[in-house]
Amino acid sequence: MDRVVGGEDRGQSMAKKPATYADLEALPEHVVGEIIAGELYASPRPSALHVTAESYLQILLGRAFGLRDGDGPGGWLILMEPELHLGADVLVPDLAGWRRERLPSSPKVAAFTLAPDWVCEVLSPSTRNLDRKVKLPVYAREGVRHVWFVDPVTRTLEVFRLDEGRYTLIATHSGTGSVRAEPFEAVALELAVLWDESH
Numbered sequence: 001m002d003r004v005v006g007g008e009d010r011g012q013s014m015a016k017k018p019a020t021y022a023d024l025e026a027l028p029e030h031v032v033g034e035i036i037a038g039e040l041y042a043s044p045r046p047s048a049l050h051v052t053a054e055s056y057l058q059i060l061l062g063r064a065f066g067l068r069d070g071d072g073p074g075g076w077l078i079l080m081e082p083e084l085h086l087g088a089d090v091l092v093p094d095l096a097g098w099r100r101e102r103l104p105s106s107p108k109v110a111a112f113t114l115a116p117d118w119v120c121e122v123l124s125p126s127t128r129n130l131d132r133k134v135k136l137p138v139y140a141r142e143g144v145r146h147v148w149f150v151d152p153v154t155r156t157l158e159v160f161r162l163d164e165g166r167y168t169l170i171a172t173h174s175g176t177g178s179v180r181a182e183p184f185e186a187v188a189l190e191l192a193v194l195w196d197e198s199h
Helices: 021-025 048-066 128-141
Strands: 031-036 039-044 076-080 084-086 089-091 095-099 118-122 146-151 156-163 166-174
Touching: 021 031, 031 128, 039 128, 048 076, 048 095, 048 118, 048 146, 089 128, 118 128, 128 146, 128 156, 128 166
Parallel strands: 118 146
Antiparallel strands: 031 039, 031 089, 076 095, 084 089, 095 118, 146 156, 156 166
């Protein structure tokens, strides 16, 4: 992710001005902006591999857990790229999910202040460090119970669970087979679909 720091550097003796929501709104339309610890991060729109994995994962999980289609258990609100306002931080995960008992319906707002129960970041070379090193501690601070990292280049799914304020890697799935991954283990997920290799 290309990093843009809010405010101007006016010399070594002056601290950088924290980024504001106005800085986010001033970004060009072709980038995604986030504010973390007072810094503005801007990244280009993702590649086709990234979008494919994100889109198919939204379809698979959304049908089974959001819409309760077929044998899915339902019970979740699952959204693509919601804007999260978590304290002073503004994050945009690729996917996020809330259990319906915590968020019965989608609120009529532009941004969410209730932290999700699950987030998924689809990794790309330009966002890998941001997702793993900068955003992950914010998710832990806010009590996001599960985080997934999907890498369409290496064809892997990493599943993390929050335990006592820290994330533990509980599974790494790779290849094209079917897997069951927390917190959606009630339904098998075919990895080949995410890599667009199921046809």
